[in-house]
Amino acid sequence: xxxxxxxxxxxxxxxxxxxxxxxxxxxxxxxxxxxxxxxxxxxxxxxxxxxxxxxxxxxxxxxxxxxxxxxxxxxxxxxxxxxxxxxxxxxxxxxxxxxxxxxxxxxxxxxxxxxxxxxxxxxxxxxxxxxxxxxxxxxxxxxxxxxxxxxxxxxxxxxxxxxxxxxxxxxxxxxxxxxxxxxxxxxxxxxxxxxxxxxxxxxxxxxxxxxxxxxxxxxxxxxxxxxxxxxxxxxxxxx
Amino acid sequence: xxxxxxxxxxxxxxxxxxxxxxxxxxxxxxxxxxxxxxxxxxxxxxxxxxxxxxxxxxxxxxxxxxxxxxxxxxxxxxxxxxxxxxxxxxxxxxxxxxxxxxxxxx
Numbered sequence: 315x316x317x318x319x320x321x322x323x324x325x326x327x328x329x330x331x332x333x334x335x336x337x338x339x340x341x342x343x344x345x346x347x348x349x350x351x352x353x354x355x356x357x358x359x360x361x362x363x364x365x366x367x368x369x370x371x372x373x374x375x376x377x378x379x380x381x382x383x384x385x386x387x388x389x390x391x392x393x394x395x396x397x398x399x400x401x402x403x404x405x406x407x408x409x410x411x412x413x414x415x416x417x418x419x420x421x422x423x424x425x426x427x428x429x430x431x432x433x434x435x436x437x438x439x440x441x442x443x444x445x446x447x448x449x450x451x452x453x454x455x456x457x458x459x460x461x462x463x464x465x466x467x468x469x470x471x472x473x474x475x476x477x478x479x480x481x482x483x484x485x486x487x488x489x490x491x492x493x494x495x496x497x498x499x500x501x502x503x504x505x506x507x508x509x510x511x512x513x514x515x516x517x518x519x520x521x522x523x524x525x526x527x528x529x530x531x532x533x534x535x536x537x538x539x540x541x542x543x544x545x546x547x548x549x550x551x552x553x
Numbered sequence: 554x555x556x557x558x559x560x561x562x563x564x565x566x567x568x569x570x571x572x573x574x575x576x577x578x579x580x581x582x583x584x585x586x587x588x589x590x591x592x593x594x595x596x597x598x599x600x601x602x603x604x605x606x607x608x609x610x611x612x613x614x615x616x617x618x619x620x621x622x623x624x625x626x627x628x629x630x631x632x633x634x635x636x637x638x639x640x641x642x643x644x645x646x647x648x649x650x651x652x653x654x655x656x657x658x659x
Binding site for chain 2 (some may be wrong): 353366368372374392451479502520
């Protein structure tokens with residue numbers, strides 16, 4: 315019996331010791347020679363799960379719980395496709411290149427079309443910088459102690475397993491490195507960078523377009539031949 | 554009659570003296586005519602320069618405002634992942650816009 319309790323104690327102790335959590339404010343600045351964008355957010359992190367309160371440019375809350383992601387602008391958060399911040403992107407590429415996360419100092423990963431650098435001090439991420447052509451995206455961390463636990467914060471939200479974003483559209487967007495959107499003439503213009511660093515321009519509309527995907531229509535306005543084929547394959551495989 | 558003319562001439566000289574600081578001499582009339590011509594020329598050039606500048610400024614302003622309303626070609630637009638899109642959009646598009654705001658890539 316004593317042995318059993320000892321083992322149980324060791325298991326609980328190791329879970330407690332190896333459990334990793336943080337509470338931080340993050341500033342994301344994206345800039346080039348003549349323009350600058352910023353995002354400001356508060357993050358509660360625990361063992362790979364996250365609650366992120368985006369405060370600027372728009373109040374949005376997103377949660378990562380295991381493989382599931384939720385997003386919303388109130389206490390009701392709806393299921394959504396995976397969201398990756400610079401930290402997740404760095405972790406993915408570090409894992410892909412088999413780079414240990416246990417480092418102090420800085421590590422730069424060079425891909426064909428961009429570089430991503432992470433700076434850690436005392437085992438904590440302080441800065442992540444991605445450079446693509448003349449555009450630099452930088453995430454800075456300010457760690458602040460908090461009296462709230464991850465679970466306490468999470469308990470304020472109702473998680474709804476129903477998505478507003480068609481998964482099929484997400485699969486198409488997932489072909490790119492990143493994207494931004496603009497609402498023009500009653501349609502969404504999607505400006506993206508494909509995996510080869512080439513520009514892509516898509517139009518998502520609910521009225522007209524070349525391909526029908528769920529309740530939307532998608533038109534490929536600009537893309538390299540290779541990416542155009544990839545998108546078309548993705549659409550046809552989805553349908 | 555001559556006295557009246559002389560008087561007018563003397564007054565004219567005084568006015569010119571005050572305006573041009575020229576001391577009357579034998580070529581005074583030619584100098585005055587030349588000065589007036591130069592002044593006129595300067596005025597026309599000045600007006601032309603100012604009008605031209607205003608014209609160019611207006612054209613630039615017009616093109617600029619037209620350009621901002623026209624959808625940009627993807628190759629002319631810097632490709633940001635953090636583009637601050639806070640447009641008022643129909644609800645159906647909002648989740649896609651929100652993802653683009655909070656996500657840094659894939």
